Amino acid sequence: MPDIATNIAVKLIQRESVTPEDGGCQNYMESLLAPLGFVRTAVDTAGITNSIYTRGGELPGTIAFAGHTDVVPTGPVEQWQHAPFSASIIDGILHGRGAQDMKGAIACWIAAVAGLCADYTPLPTIQLLITSDEEGDSIDGTIRIVEYMQAKGSLPDAAIIGEPSCDKLVGDTIRRGRRGVIQVRATIHGKQGHSAYPQDADNAIHRAAPALTRIAAIDWGEAAAGFPGTSCQITNISGGTGASNVIPGHCDAFIDIRYNPGNSFEQIKAMIESACSDCETTLDFDHVATAFSTPDGYFLDLISDSIQRATGIDTLRDTGGGTSDGRFLAAAGIPVAELGTTNSTIHQVDEQVAVSELATLTAIYSDIIKHFEVRA
Ligand SMILES: [Zn+2]
Numbered sequence: 001m002p003d004i005a006t007n008i009a010v011k012l013i014q015r016e017s018v019t020p021e022d023g024g025c026q027n028y029m030e031s032l033l034a035p036l037g038f039v040r041t042a043v044d045t046a047g048i049t050n051s052i053y054t055r056g057g058e059l060p061g062t063i064a065f066a067g068h069t070d071v072v073p074t075g076p077v078e079q080w081q082h083a084p085f086s087a088s089i090i091d092g093i094l095h096g097r098g099a100q101d102m103k104g105a106i107a108c109w110i111a112a113v114a115g116l117c118a119d120y121t122p123l124p125t126i127q128l129l130i131t132s133d134e135e136g137d138s139i140d141g142t143i144r145i146v147e148y149m150q151a152k153g154s155l156p157d158a159a160i161i162g163e164p165s166c167d168k169l170v171g172d173t174i175r176r177g178r179r180g181v182i183q184v185r186a187t188i189h190g191k192q193g194h195s196a197y198p199q200d201a202d203n204a205i206h207r208a209a210p211a212l213t214r215i216a217a218i219d220w221g222e223a224a225a226g227f228p229g230t231s232c233q234i235t236n237i238s239g240g241t242g243a244s245n246v247i248p249g250h251c252d253a254f255i256d257i258r259y260n261p262g263n264s265f266e267q268i269k270a271m272i273e274s275a276c277s278d279c280e281t282t283l284d285f286d287h288v289a290t291a292f293s294t295p296d297g298y299f300l301d302l303i304s305d306s307i308q309r310a311t312g313i314d315t316l317r318d319t320g321g322g323t324s325d326g327r328f329l330a331a332a333g334i335p336v337a338e339l340g341t342t343n344s345t346i347h348q349v350d351e352q353v354a355v356s357e358l359a360t361l362t363a364i365y366s367d368i369i370k371h372f373e374v375r376a
Pocket of ligand 1: 068101102134163164
């Protein structure tokens with residue numbers, strides 16, 4: 001007889017919800033949460049299902065769980081051992097798209113709250129912030145929920161993101177921050193001409209080469225604690241007409257920067273601009289994702305302690321991986337940490353999670369909610 005979390009995970013996986021579809025997941029969640037005292041506020045934007053579920057607490061403070069019901073496409077279904085939306089449980093393993101990323105974690109949070117409510121445990125205010133737009137461009141998802149809550153003054157005091165943070169065992173890793181992403185399109189301008197008459201032209205490649213060398217050599221300084229250094233990679237370069245005797249009039253380059261919170265977008269932009277200051281350059285900056293980091297302190301200690309109590313594991317506070325919706329909550333000044341299942345099969349064919357993991361994650365979430373306090 002599967003436990004509550006597994007039952008919920010099965011029902012969520014069976015609702016096909018490839019981005020940006022919600023597939024009825026959130027109506028199903030509401031049917032579970034309403035009897036526990038949650039009220040749903042829809043913040044739907046541009047066809048995206050965004051919801052805030054709130055249960056007023058007996059204790060001060062608000063803790064939120066943020067997550068997404070959308071999943072990435074399955075790829076060729078015939079490559080799957082078990083149909084990706086069948087949610088088959090075989091030998092203690094739950095198979096299906098979203099098992100790890102992240103319907104499993106959503107199910108565990110709901111099961112944890114249900115268990116605490118059944119025991120009449122006094123609780124803080126609990127929110128679930130759920131979107132169906134995380135795996136795509138994340139333009140109309142969590143960021144809209146955060147904007148809504150800022151306007152209403154209903155932001156939580158801290159948030160757990162249900163992204164699959166763990167490596168080998170549930171609880172072995174939490175993510176307390178992520179690097180930011182900046183992409184730059186650079187066009188270095190010159191003047192096209194005949195290669196035999198260089199006095200009448202201005203070679204854009206000759207101007208680009210030293211500028212790009214300066215960019216590649218920028219010293220970004222000390223990384224913030226727990227983060228790798230800022231990485232600046234020139235990933236594409238093109239120039240010239242293809243003819244051997246034409247001096248190029250412009251040269252294009254693409255630069256991808258992964259920065260740690262020791263740097264800021266404004267600082268990085270100024271340093272790139274300075275490296276190009278001796279040539280006529282058009283720079284187009286795209287701040288794709290803001291870096292964030294939750295400092296050591298009460299909230300991370302609470303999570304570490306809960307993991308320790310539930311599993312005996314000393315958790316690692318990591319900052320690896322790409323980016324996550326945690327950045328939108330962190331930008332609003334909320335301490336965030338990502339804690340979910342293991343991530344061995346995310347976005348893969350045959351995504352799966354052990355049923356035992358869901359029970360463990362439910363126990364950890366339950367302990368976190370039960371011990372949560374508001375601290376300055
Ligand atoms: Zn995810």
